[in-house]
Amino acid sequence: MKKVVFASVLAIATGTLCAVPAAFSQAATGSTPSGSSDQITIKDPAEFNAYQNAIGTSAPAAKAAALEDFLTKYPNTVVKNQVLTTLLLTYQQANDTANLLKTAKRVLDADPNNLRAALVYVYLTKQQATAKAATDPAGAQSMLDDAAKVAQTALAVTAPTPNSGISAEDFAKLKAATTPIFQSAIATDDVGKKDYQGAIQNYQEELKSYPDLTSPANAPGINETYLLGQAYIQDKDPKDLPNGIFYLERAAQYAPPAAKDSVEKAAEYWYQKYHGGMDGFDPIKQLAHDNATPPASYAPTPAPPxxxxxxxxxxxxxxxxxxxxxxxxxxxxxxxxxxxxxxxxxxxxxxxxKGVRTQVPGIVIQATPDSVQLAVSPDAQQSKTADFTVNFTKPLTTVPAIGDSVKYDATFDSYTKTPPMIILNEGSLPEATKAPVRRKPAAHQ
Structure with a gap:
């Protein structure tokens, strides 16, 4: 009788998940606690030898192939969950994103409470949905729904699964590191469904999960702080502009240089709209720098109605x-x-x-080859909501990405008051401005 003890904490701070926040490095290492609960017996010597050969392979790609072969030969092995988790780590080490995502799904099918697999599945699914949103918004939303569902299950997990090979201490670290990612996925799903109240709640919960949120030196969750401000702005009327302004300015205070100016302008735009002028805005900048949430002293006054x-x-x-x-x-x-x-x-x-052909400039909110929804007015652009729809005579050969600045020629066809939307047909790309023809000077006789 031979005993096998497993220690497999996903190394999520490197490889394909390098874009995951650095807080995950807290969960990148761990050890298996001693005790019979984490010790599993493989009784068949042939199965045990096959397992030993598989996990003993050093090259990640070869090891993944050996582990897959082991699972094919022994589909009902008592160590199936542990081998799948090892396979998850191996595909991560091999930088094999496609198989990493598939394996995360296999792990979750066997153990829905596996936080490591849930992390991989939620993060990569959300990432792929974001890339897909411009060309297939319905498909992207379905993927976000799926990621949010897995994230909800993961947030409810309070203890490691028996025989998972993770100690209570390492589980606590993993739980703390993954909670913001799961909350963010749920909030992103809410935004996709235009449930801005749900998004506000989940972004707030995400920010609360950062232990050092109030530290100006660290200022974690700045991207989510910006998205929270946007959710307040995008929410249906009456909008909560004071909170939206504060979180946009908080994000502007710590945004990277490439984004700082645009985020600052968004905060200024809504403050001007709410207050009626820019007086009193400099103290708000300082408050946003020093506080992660609006303090009691934050009380911008609205302009007269x-x-x-x-x-x-x-x-x-x-x-x-x-x-x-x-x-x-x-x-x-x-x-x-x-x-x-x-x-x-x-x-x-x-x-x-009606019937007039014009050029429409705007920011892409949603796009397919046959139709593009644009934010044209300043309010629509700041709140990232579509107010114009351009339908094309011929499908676009290149579909613009969400957020692109574009111009189209089209003809006014109809409009709706609620929600405000102007529809244009016969859309096309603007004709390129032709260079003037240079004529040769006449020869002198």
């Missing part, structure tokens, strides 16, 4: 006293009247738009 939207729309139409003046209104002003004006004012504006 503006006139009702329908009155603003009517005044804009009245000021443009002729069809030509209406035609020359800014596109964002026309959109405002269509969304907020009374039917008479909206009809006047639409009369000078």
């Amino acid at each position: 503006p006139p009702a939207p329908d009155k603003l729309a009517h005044d804009a139409v009245a000021a443009a006293s002729t069809p030509e003046a209406l035609k020359n209104m800014a596109l964002s002003d026309k959109e405002f009247v269509l969304a907020n004006g009374n039917q008479e004012d909206a009809d006047k504006v639409w009369a000078v738009m």
Whole structure:
């Protein structure tokens, strides 16, 4: 009778998961505790020898092949869960992302409470969904739903699975390191479904899970802090702009140089919109630098309430006293009247738009070869919501990525007031500006 003791804590701080936050390095090493609960007996000598040969292979690719062969020959082995977990680590060491994800699913099928496998599955599935979102939003959302479901199960795990080869101490480290990743996956799924209240709650829970969140020197979770601010901004009216402004500015304070300016401008935009001016914003910058959450002293004052939207729309139409003046209104002003004006004012504006071909610049929110949804107005761009849809006569050969700045030629076709959306058909790429033809000077006689 031979005994095999397993120690296999996934080394998630290197290889294919190098982009995972550095906190995971806390869970990258571990040891198997002594005790009979983690000792498993392989009674068949041939099976034991096959197992020893497999785990004794040093090269990751060869070891993975040997472990797969062992599982094929002994599909009901008593060490199946442990071999699968070792195989998970081996594929990670081999930088084999495809098989790493498949193996994580196999581990979870056998042990739904395996945090290491859940981490790999959730992280890689979310990563692939993000890459897929531009070309197949429905498929990407299905993947996010799946990742969120696994993450929910993982968050409920409170102790290591028996015979998992992980000590209580290492489990606690792994639990602390993986909790933010699971919360982030659930929040991302909420955003995809436009459940911004759910996203706010889960981003808040994620940020709370960082033990040093309040330390300005470390400022962990800055990307999620930005996404939390965006969720407040994207939430349905009435928006919680004070919280959105604070978390956007908090993210701006610690954002990397490449992103700092754009995040800062977003915070300033919404503060201007909420407060009516930029006075009092510098103290807010300091508060956001020093506090991970809004302190009691954070109390931005709102601007006096503006006139009702329908009155603003009517005044804009009245000021443009002729069809030509209406035609020359800014596109964002026309959109405002269509969304907020009374039917008479909206009809006047639409009369000078319908059937007109124009160039529409915007930020891509969703895209397929046949149709692109854009954020065109400043409010739509800041809240990352689509307000224009361009349908193409011929499918695009290159589908733009979400977040790209684009321009299309298209013809106004219809619009909806709720939700505000202007639909254009016959879309196409703008014709390239032709260079002027240079003529040779006439020869002198």
